[in-house]
Amino acid sequence: MNRIPLERKVLSENDRVAAGLRERFREHGVLCVNLISSPGSGKTSLLERTLEVWPRSTRAAVLTGDLQTENDAGRLRRFGFPVKQITTGGTCHLDAGMITRHLEGWRLEDLDYLIIENVGNLVCPASYDLGEATKIVLLSVTEGEDKPLKYPSIFFKAELMVLNKVDLLPYVPFDVEDAVENARLMHPAMEVIRVSCLTGHGVREWQTWLEHRRHLFLQSKEQPVA
């Protein structure tokens, strides 16, 4: 198969564009986070809860990816923050070029947070750097504790696992400790926040995590680049 070399070429071109984005985010102090999960793990619901509790003065914007439909952008625009939908057609992941194009018309100097909701896919998005400061993986308690072992790449790269839909724990055979242990087999320093977008449980902790993460990001910005 002569597929691998071209894939490498596509990825290294993506890395080049992503490095440019990362430099722009760094320059303007924009914390960019890349949310990755299976379809239906609750990325959009988590963002709805987040935008709902954030003060309107929060300088945040959202890019949300899907193969088709503007549904998610519609759901998120209600809260008054800038939101753009990226529809990829058939493509199974976002890439740095898509992010660059969809940032046009937004001034990074007006933003503190850029949240990217990737296409619902636990595999391919893990390979495409979008210039983000951090990758965050969502796992819902309806999906099974062994997902970190079966889809190791994204769990290896993510800094935080949001364990979502914990309101359903009484009704599903899901062992939280096993899931966390599996995630930490892939990434020993993995942080974990338990969330229910239905009840609001954990949303405040997630919001605080984001604020703290931006604080760390700004500190690192003051360090000279290695």
Added chain:
Amino acid sequence: MNRIPLERKVLSENDRVAAGLRERFREHGVLCVNLISSPGSGKTSLLERTLEVWPRSTRAAVLTGDLQTENDAGRLRRFGFPVKQITTGGTCHLDAGMITRHLEGWRLEDLDYLIIENVGNLVCPASYDLGEATKIVLLSVTEGEDKPLKYPSIFFKAELMVLNKVDLLPYVPFDVEDAVENARLMHPAMEVIRVSCLTGHGVREWQTWLEHRRHLFLQSKEQPVA
């Protein structure tokens, strides 16, 4: 981007291998089904219930795909049917070459059913023909009713949608009629079976569907190929 032409080449090589598989399945009267869904929609659980209720005399075998781990094959082998795990490494879908290699050592003349559990991914597996007679998509009620609109390709190609985890309907904001309507927007003739692998609801209907589908397959086998 010069990615598209190579992707076409890879796909057409896959189509060639898949056509060979389809001819072999046809010759031996093996109904091959390709189960596709997000990670955690319950493909393995559905297969556990299926193998559990099938008489041991059923001539069935399973190939189960994951990026990593032999977990699913371990879960499925308990029932005494031939099961092989396909671990793809980083690859986000099964392809026809993987199926060909993993069929080695099995005699197709001993089989009536070959069930393939694809890698958990609602996007990429839809593009790779495995020589199957039919694609089946699983959607769990925890995933949201608009998934058929957001991931149109697999819903367009699937003959049956198994709506799984219906035991959770009292606890999730999910509208079954909306989901079915969305699936039929993509594929007007989509059949739908509601299943709970926890309670066993719908498992008998699914089993009957498979038997009936094999009956149709054998009938079509008697027709000359167009």
